[in-house]
Amino acid sequence: MDPSVLALYACCLLALAGGAGVIVLRNPVHAAISLLFTMLALGGAYAMMQAHLLAALQVLIYAGAIVILIVYVIMLLDQGREEVPHPFYPLGVAIGVPLAVLLVVISAPAFMGASAGPEPLITGPEDCTNCESAAVMVKKPDGSLVEASGCEDYVDTDNDGFTDCNDPDCHDNQLCYGTVRAVGGSLLGPFVLPFEVASVLLLAGIAGSILLTGRRPKELEDVIAGPAIAPAPGPQVVSGEGRGQA
Amino acid sequence: MPLEHLLLFSFLLFSMGVAGVALRKNLLVILMSVELMLNAVNLAFVGIARLVGGHDAHVMVMMIYVVAAVEVAIGMAIVVNMYRQKDTISVDSFDALRG
Numbered sequence: 001m002d003p004s005v006l007a008l009y010a011c012c013l014l015a016l017a018g019g020a021g022v023i024v025l026r027n028p029v030h031a032a033i034s035l036l037f038t039m040l041a042l043g044g045a046y047a048m049m050q051a052h053l054l055a056a057l058q059v060l061i062y063a064g065a066i067v068i069l070i071v072y073v074i075m076l077l078d079q080g081r082e083e084v085p086h087p088f089y090p091l092g093v094a095i096g097v098p099l100a101v102l103l104v105v106i107s108a109p110a111f112m113g114a115s116a117g118p119e120p121l122i123t124g125p126e127d128c129t130n131c132e133s134a135a136v137m138v139k140k141p142d143g144s145l146v147e148a149s150g151c152e153d154y155v156d157t158d159n160d161g162f163t164d165c166n167d168p169d170c171h172d173n174q175l176c177y178g179t180v181r182a183v184g185g186s187l188l189g190p191f192v193l194p195f196e197v198a199s200v201l202l203l204a205g206i207a208g209s210i211l212l213t214g215r216r217p218k219e220l221e222d223v224i225a226g227p228a229i230a231p232a233p234g235p236q237v238v239s240g241e242g243r244g245q246a
Numbered sequence: 247m248p249l250e251h252l253l254l255f256s257f258l259l260f261s262m263g264v265a266g267v268a269l270r271k272n273l274l275v276i277l278m279s280v281e282l283m284l285n286a287v288n289l290a291f292v293g294i295a296r297l298v299g300g301h302d303a304h305v306m307v308m309m310i311y312v313v314a315a316v317e318v319a320i321g322m323a324i325v326v327n328m329y330r331q332k333d334t335i336s337v338d339s340f341d342a343l344r345g
Contacts, residue, residue, distance in 0.1 A: 209320055213323045
């Protein structure tokens with residue numbers, strides 16, 4: 001088997017192990033380190049699937065920022081370990097176990113490839129006949145559109161089992177798949193509106209977290225609360241305490 | 247790697263996230279489990295993008311990154327506030343709505 005496929009399997013298994021750690025380990029710090037392992041393993045998996053930019057972003061944003069933020073909050077709160085709930089709630093078990101079994105029964109055929117539903121997506125050379133219906137217009141570097149389809153175009157450039165026979169970029173731009181240039185072209189081209197909306201979302205996140213956690217000076221508190229009909233009753237508690245509390 | 251295996255991994259990771267949200271009592275661990283679910287979806291996105299081609303799913307994954315970052319920032323702020331109120335972040339302590 002190709003080493004990159006083995007690496008992909010290894011990364012996915014590591015991610016699963018990390019995920020199991022998150023929900024099993026009792027100490028929140030250990031759970032956070034487990035989450036870090038999951039994020040790094042997924043970054044490796046993305047790299048194996050030629051999503052280079054996403055692999056870098058996964059490590060930078062998830063492993064580098066989000067997990068660190070979580071660890072900081074764990075450090076701030078300084079709470080002890082938690083008991084994993086041990087006798088399980090009977091009602092929860094009565095509802096959850098049949099639902100889980102049902103979910104597995106429904107979804108197992110899809111994973112086994114024995115689904116009665118639509119044909120699975122292309123999985124290998126033997127399925128190449130499916131490529132006939134997968135004709136796509138491929139954009140050449142000079143901007144002209146060419147129709148590419150069928151088995152003669154079947155290429156598995158990196159032997160990772162993911163055929164790229166209807167990969168719009170595979171013929172001329174295989175080397176550029178998943179790079180900053182390619183993804184950035186999408187991001188600032190057809191997806192420029194979501195890109196801009198994301199900045200508004202980030203701004204709202206910044207404002208929200210500052211408002212939620214910041215200890216505001218007293219005079220600002222009055223401004224935010226709006227014009228007070230009556231002066232605030234009693235001496236103010238230390239600012240930040242008891243806010244929003246009934 | 248056939249797509250089915252990748253989707254199976256993604257499915258298992260998502261299930262772990264659901265189980266974490268349902269079973270754990272620590273608010274921080276619940277937020278981490280939500281992150282697991284988001285990452286499971288990302289994995290499926292990237293795998294399908296590899297198969298189908300194009301970069302639309304990559305852009306979608308980046309949007310999920312933004313949402314996850316904002317969610318963690320706001321979520322941590324809320325957790326800190328809740329801890330200030332009750333000196334604990336066990337979800338059992340927050341039953342004001344009698345859920």
